[in-house]
Amino acid sequence: MKRALQLIVLLPLAAIGLALAVANRANVVVSFDPFSSDTAGQLQAPLFVVLILAVMFGVVLGSLATWFAQGKHRRALRDLRVEAARLREDARHLNV
DSSP: OHHHHHHHHHHHHHHHHHHHHHHOOSEEEEESOTTOOOGGGEEEEEHHHHHHHHHHHHHHHHHHHHHHHTHHHHHHHHHHHHHHHHHHHHHHHHHO
């Protein structure tokens, strides 16, 4: 069921993405310095490449933010696992 739902959602998204990539092949200028008219801080690439790179950058940035935000939960889980192992060992010694 889950696999079928993924196909129903991802297949149209892939088709739309492919159509946008084919339709937006024209080169665009991306400027990394908005205050200068110098061409040294500019990149010229097809629009679909710029969009794909922007989405990839956003995914990586969001993943890093999530990973750092969940650090306290991972640390608490690690501490609880150590404590559970210690309590199991104590219980094992009491049963002997």
